[in-house]
Amino acid sequence: MNLFKYFRDVVVDELEQMAAAGGLPSRLDTSRVAVEPPRERTHGDLSTNAAMVLAKPAGMKPRDLAAALAARLEKNAEVTGVEVAGPGFINLRLAPAVWYARVDEILRAGTAYGDSDLGQGLAVNVEYVSANPTGPLTVGHARGAVVGDALAALLAKVGFKVTKEYYINDAGGQVDTLARSAYLRYREALGEEIGEIPEGLYPGDYLKDVGAALAARDGDRWVGEAEAVWLPEVRRFTIDAMMDLVRADLEFLGVHQDVFSSERALVEAGGVEEVQRTLEGRGLLYTGVLEPPKGKTPEDWEPRPQLLFKATLFGDDIDRALKKSDGSWTYFAGDLAYHLDKFRRGFPLMINVWGADHGGYIKRLTAGVKALTEGRGELDVKICQLVNLKRGGELVKMSKRSGAFVTLREVIEEVGKDVVRFIMLTRKNDAALDFDLVEVTEQSRDNPVFYVQYCHARCRSILRHAATETPGISLDAVALAGADLNRLTDSGELDLIKFLAEWPRLLESAAEAHEPHRVAFYLYDLAAAFHGQWNKGNDNADLRFLLPDDVGLTAARLAMVQAVAFVIASGLEVFGVTPVEELR
RNA sequence: GGCCCCGUAGCUCAGUCGGAUAGAGCGACAGAUUCCUAAUCUGUAGGUCGCAGGUUCGAAUCCUGCCGGGGUCACCA
Structure with missing residues (x-):
């Protein structure tokens, strides 16, 4: 459980009782009351700002309100110390039993520790990668892939119903260019001398296989035909091949998405016309001429009338084109159709993970989603930098x-x-x-992958050694939970357990902020705390985890070690990283 | 020029929907160290949080304006 939420409820409870007893105005807004770990460890285990937040509405001085609330909290059996500090913080110290209970909880939950119902089963669509199907994935794509994948796992862990999605940009000019490039390779595969790949086409060798495969399947039936004849089929064939390539790369990276949506299919099904009708019905479309970009006019700029969406009404800087000057749909129009489709499939919350080069596109799409869903759909776009x-x-x-x-x-x-x-x-x-x-x-402390994995491996190593060093102890996690945890009295041990207790809270805040990277920093800090405790055993043999002469204490320490291993594994699970049993 | 992101210790970066004396690693400096379960450990120094205003009981965090770096910029996808 999230200990901080739990004690927030305790604090709010007390406030309500104070109100009932006439010590506070009734119906105070407690939404800003927070219970957090104090930044300064020496201040205690928990800290609340309740008195400072409520002082004004209660018409009291912060310190007076704090003192009254503190007096009530002092009576709580799980609280061993209360003090009012600074401008009106209330710092709480918790009974050791509260911390030992966390170890017990972790051992019983395993890597499910930290799971919560924060999301209430709300359906979230996370769209990521969505690379143009024009070649293999690069390291740049991988960032979006991993961020999206981890974010999805994070949201699922805290109780959202997550769908992971890939949008295939298989309509528009780039895939035509791709098809022309593949067509050249096809002719090459049939023995034709094609020379240099012309400027503007895709030169990559990976298209040779596609050309050869097409030649093997269709022979020379496309040779000498007009482009209009071969293009649709070559394009379809090539996109399929590219998507196979992309899926294989994603598989290699361990990314598995639930839904692959085709832009072309959506357009052909009339999704864009529907967007047009919807926006038209709300009076949000008009035919007009856009101003040239301020300060920097492209050389070939010319005024041309286009079908425009009134994006400025929804926070964008200028209105945006739905149709090109030749009358065909813009990419934006298709994307609107796609997001309307997502919303209709039941996703009030949509998250898109994009590369940095698409940053300038966020406003128009968010504006579009607002307009199409009448404010009921929420879009959050995460931009991955280079x-x-x-x-x-x-x-x-x-x-x-x-x-x-x-x-x-x-x-x-x-x-x-x-x-x-x-x-x-x-x-x-x-x-x-x-x-x-x-x-x-590198195997060093400044390599976070190694350092975190090493923590897990070290935990597992200790447990393996225990099997021979202290054979009397059952190493089953639930059995370890039965150890007498009161034996864990070293300050480093308690600090370690307290850090483990922050895991559920960390998960929730990372999920709410849509920031999976916070998990990485937590894991690194947890690893540091664990390695630190291990090192203490170097100087002081009494602090080693395995003490054959004291089976009771060893069992308690093994319980803690297993709890650390579970939390590390739990975090790595969110990242889709396999925790290692040993390092070589 | 417009918009978006970044600016925190010498370096690389954290910093919780605004909280107390701003943290970590590396590097630097000073010590300890073959002890063991597995690849050293401990300590010290180092900061006008880019600058200037504003909001607030309280700002690295929010607002405004500048400065510096990156990205992007009517029909591409």
Whole structure:
């Protein structure tokens, strides 16, 4: 359970009783009352701002209100110390039994510790990757893939009903270009000399396989035909092949999405016309001419009338085009159809994970979602900044179009999927990330993957050793919960347990903020606390985990060790990273 | 030029819907150290949180304006 929420309820309860007793005005708004771990550990276990938040509405001085509330909290059996500090904080110290109960709870729950019903089963759609199906995935895509995947797992863990989705951009000009590129490779596969790949087409070698496969299936039936004849089928064939490639890459990364939505299918089903009708019905469309961008007019800019959506009414800077000047739909129009479709499929909350280069697109889509759902649908777009792939400090170039790029597959082959996944989550999504192929495999404290995995491996190692060192102790987690945890009296042990107790709260706050990277930092800090306790055993043999002469204390410590292992594993589970049993 | 993101210790970065004396790792400096369960450990120094205003009992956090870095910028996807 979330201990902090639990004690928040306790505090609010007391406030209500004070109100009932006439000590406070009734119906005070307690929504801003918070119970948190104090920043300064020495201040106690829990801290509440209740008195400061309520002083004004209650017409009291913060310290007076704090004193009155403190007097009530002091009577709580789970509270061993209460003090009013600073401008009116109330600091609480909790009975050791409260902490030991957390160990018991963890051992019984296993990696399910921290699961909650915060989300109340609300349906959330997390859309991520959605790379254009024009080639293999790069390391840049991987960041979005991992962030989206971890965010989805995080939300599921705290009780949301999550659907993971990929939007296939299989309509529009880029896939036509792709098809033309594949067509060249097809002719090449049939023995034709094609020379250099012309500028503007996709040069990558991966299209050779596609061309060969098409030649093997269809022979020369497309040769010499007009583009209009072969394009639809070549395009379809190539997109399928590219999506197979993308799915294989995602599989290699351990990403499994539930739904793959096709832009083309949506458009062909008339989704865009429906958007047009809907917006038209609300008077949100008009044909007009946009102003040139302020301060920087493109050289080929010319005024042209287009079908426009009144995005400015919903927070965007300018109105946005639904149709190109040739009358065909814009990408935006299709995307609106897609999001209306998602909303209608039952997702009031939609989260999109995008690359940094799409940042300028957020406002118009959020505006569009507001307009189409009449404010009932919420869209949150997470932007992933660039990944700088490095090797020993040197930047490794990657470019999807140059042909000479580093693919995600190559990186995974070199360092492993777990390393890629973890590292991608060690920075908040809107900050750039350095990914150094050398550093991420180093076995040192400044490599968070190693440090966290080492913590888990060390826990498991201790438990393996226990089997021979203290054979009388059952290592089953629930059996360990039966140990006399009162024996855990060292300050480092209690601090460790207190840190474990923050896990449910950390999960909830990370989920609410849509920030999975917080889990990485928590795991690193937990690992540091655990390694620190292990190290104390170096100086003081009494603090070692395995004490063959004291089976009772050993059992209690093993319970704690297993609890640490569970929480680490629980966090790695959210990340889709396999906790290791040992390091080599 | 408009919009978005970033700016915190020498370096790389955390910092909880505004909370108390702003943290960690690396590096630097000073010590300890073959003890064991598994790849050292402990301590110290280091900051006008880019700048200037504002809101608040209280601001690294919210608002406004600047400065610096990155991204993006009518029909691409």
